[in-house]
Amino acid sequence: MSESLDVSATNADATVAQVIDTIAETTPDVRTAIFTERGHSESVNPTGDAQLAADLRADELFEERLLAIDGVASYASEEREDVTTSTGRLHVAMDPLDGSSNLEPNSGMGSIFSVYSEQPPTSGRNLVAAGFVVYGPVTSMVVAREGRVREYLLEDGDRRLVDNDVTVPEDPTVFGFGGGVDSWTDEFEPVAESIREELKLRYGGAMVADINQVLTYGGVFAYPALQSRPEGKLRLQFEGHPMAYVVESAGGRSSNGDESLLGTEPDELHERTPLYLGNDSLIDRIESSVEQ
C-alpha cells in the first residue's frame, strides 16, 4: 500500500473513532432532552411522522457536534429533508431518537447511527461502521466496526466495554413483529404464526431495544411489508442499513424479504423498506415464505 493511501485509511479510522466518541458524549444531553422536551412540535418529518420536541433537539445536537469533526463531510437524518454538507471524507446518517412514541409511556428509546464512505442516499455496502444507543434503565451502546460488534455501558458519556464480541446466540428465543396481525400479508402470516408457536414475544415499539433482545437472546425482529403498505414502515438508510450491519457483523442475517438489506440502495434518502433481522435459519424461513 502506498504511503498516501495508508495515511488516508488512518485518518478515516480516526474519524470513525471521533464519531463514536462524539455520539457517546452527546447521550447525556439527549437523555436531558428526553426529560425536558416531552411535548409535540408543530412539524412532521420527511416520512410524515409527527415530530416531538425531543426528536428535533436530539437531531440538532448530533448535527452540530458531528459536523464539527474535521473528517465528517455530511450529516443526514430521519428528521430533516436534505443532507447537510461540510468538507471531509466520511458521511454520517442518524435516527436521532428511535422509538420516540415510547416517550409518553416512559419505555425504551435509542439513537441509531451509520458511517458511510459515500454520501447518502447510498448502498449499505458503503458502510464503514454502525451502531446504536439504548436509553433504558442504563444507557448502553452497541458498535459494529471491522467485522466485530462491541457493547459498552455509558456513564456521563464515557464508554466502559462490557462485551468485546457480541454474537447472535445460536438457539433463538425471542421474536418481535411490527405492524399488527390484521395488517400482515398472506405470505407473512403463516411463517409469523409458526415462529410465534416456537418463540417468546418481545416487542417494545422501539427497534433499538427489540434488536438488543435479539442480540442478547437470539431470535428475530421484523417490520414486514403490510397489505396497505408494501414498502413497510422503517427507513432503509437510517434504520435498515445500520441495524443490518450490526446484526450481520454479529453473525446473524438481514433481509428485505428478498436479499440482504446491505445490498440495497435507496433511490431516495427517506425510502422505507420491509425489514427482517435475526438468526440465519429464521430469516431463511421468512424469505422463502414472503419472496414468491
Ligand SMILES: O=P(O)(O)OC[C@H]1O[C@](O)(COP(=O)(O)O)[C@@H](O)[C@@H]1O
Ligand atoms: O408503533 P409501531 O407500528 O409498532 O412501530 C414501532 C417501530 O417504529 C419505530 O418507533 C420507528 O422509529 P422512530 O421512532 O424513529 O420513528 C421503531 O423504533 C419501532 O420498531
Ligand SMILES: [Mg+2]
Ligand atoms: Mg426509528
Ligand SMILES: [Mg+2]
Ligand atoms: Mg426517530
